[in-house]
Amino acid sequence: MQKVFDEVNTLxxxxxxxLGLSEDILMEHAANSMLEYIxxxxxxxxxxxxxxxxxxxxxxxxxxxRLLYGKYDVSLYLPYGSKSYMSKLQHxxxxxxxxxxxxxxxxxxxxxxxxxxxxxxxxxxxxRDLDSESQNLIKLLNSLYAHKISCDIxxxxxxxxxxxxxxFRANTTITMGALKTQLYTDRVxxxxxxILVSNLGIQRIHYETQSNTYLLDELDMEVPYRTIQxxxxxxxxxxxxxxxxxxxxxxxxxxAAFSFGAGLVTxxxxxxxxxxxxxxxxxxxxxxxxxLAIGMxxxxxxxxxxxxxxxxxIAKVIDADLFYDEIILTILNKENIVLTPxxxxxxxxxxxxxxxxxxxxxxxxxxxxxxxxxxxQYPQSVLLLKGANSLMTYENMIYINTLGTVALSKGGxxxxxxxxxxSLLAQGxxxxxxxxxxxxxxxISASKYTKNNYALTPQDLIEGIKIL
Numbered sequence: 418m419q420k421v422f423d424e425v426n427t428l429x430x431x432x433x434x435x436l437g438l439s440e441d442i443l444m445e446h447a448a449n450s451m452l453e454y455i456x457x458x459x460x461x462x463x464x465x466x467x468x469x470x471x472x473x474x475x476x477x478x479x480x481x482x483r484l485l486y487g488k489y490d491v492s493l494y495l496p497y498g499s500k501s502y503m504s505k506l507q508h509x510x511x512x513x514x515x516x517x518x519x520x521x522x523x524x525x526x527x528x529x530x531x532x533x534x535x536x537x538x539x540x541x542x543x544x545r546d547l548d549s550e551s552q553n554l555i556k557l558l559n560s561l562y563a564h565k566i567s568c569d570i571x572x573x574x575x576x577x578x579x580x581x582x583x584x585f586r587a588n589t590t591i592t593m594g595a596l597k598t599q600l601y602t603d604r605v606x607x608x609x610x611x612i613l614v615s616n617l618g619i620q621r622i623h624y625e626t627q628s629n630t631y632l633l634d635e636l637d638m639e640v641p642y643r644t645i646q647x648x649x650x651x652x653x654x655x656x657x658x659x660x661x662x663x664x665x666x667x668x669x670x671x672x673a674a675f676s677f678g679a680g681l682v683t684x685x686x687x688x689x690x691x692x693x694x695x696x697x698x699x700x701x702x703x704x705x706x707x708x709l710a711i712g713m714x715x716x717x718x719x720x721x722x723x724x725x726x727x728x729x730x731i732a733k734v735i736d737a738d739l740f741y742d743e744i745i746l747t748i749l750n751k752e753n754i755v756l757t758p759x760x761x762x763x764x765x766x767x768x769x770x771x772x773x774x775x776x777x778x779x780x781x782x783x784x785x786x787x788x789x790x791x792x793x794q795y796p797q798s799v800l801l802l803k804g805a806n807s808l809m810t811y812e813n814m815i816y817i818n819t820l821g822t823v824a825l826s827k828g829g830x831x832x833x834x835x836x837x838x839x840s841l842l843a844q845g846x847x848x849x850x851x852x853x854x855x856x857x858x859x860x861i862s863a864s865k866y867t868k869n870n871y872a873l874t875p876q877d878l879i880e881g882i883k884i885l
Contacts, residue, residue: 539573658685710838737762758803759804
């Protein structure tokens, strides 16, 4: 996993004050990182348009133009001039080299349409709405057919990871020094493209400091492979899934859990169910149960019965309908409790907890903020907030899973996830490790689906889990 930061100005300042690195040195390395990316991906003489703002993000782009000049057909566009000290310095250097600044994008002409566009308009510190001139410029750049690169962060994304007007749509974002939380909000998922981190003159281990936010990758997934030959089903846990009114949801969770290593899975229901032969069923929770899942498709259920289930001293996954019931307050902050709400359910939970009363739009604009508020009040609860990027919190730490795909936007996907987490809890994983591994497995299974992305079913996900 990699560290992620809300801002990097303090990291840059540390480089200047403690490590003897000047602003010029950091900027030269920032430009060089973009140069290396372009040289590794594109042949010489490609037409490159670099569009620069008036501040230091623009200065990075002007420095890049200098480094590219002579090997590539570079056009440099400065619609707002140069205002920061470093921007003026870099501009002077390009003038001494003889790089021409174009005055109007229309002067490029049909024979000089760029193959590559580098966006260096606004960096990660943007704190205002874009004016109409900037909006129109970004819309024009988006309309051009070219490989698009953003310096630090696509222009139009503000310091909270919001898009208030319009945004440059990058194929690749080369972010400077360290990863930023603004790059991982749901709102920007379709704009950031592939994210790379620039070296600013020192390795990241020296540039970065402590962080409470981490980006997950496939190596963080600890699948429950079996390594001991002398074993039996009882060694791999016994999961109970409470099956409610929407029977299918509970059965999907059972199937997912069984396919992810649980030795025994029991569907608990007042009704006699038509379920796969390898799934057991009972009217009560078996005495040897090691974890349970409740909430998916639950519907109407007696509060006394739910409270009795909550009072059992075993690990639990809580999902769906229970986020609208005050009874959930009795289980928060207990060990090995995993909550898996989608945005609407999380808004309800925040209200029940008296943390805030917000709309779904407000949550989606500030996912990190509200996840942190919940985590501060209930640090022992593991919570996974579903979305384009799944966010997990435990003990005031946040973990980001970006590996999910649009294929997961189907009914039943969440039931599979609950079953996967619960299966790992039953096998002895702690709450956060179960959540991280199950979330990654869920996402990776979907990403490897080879048919049309609109066609994914819960059974396809479960089949993918079997061959990770």
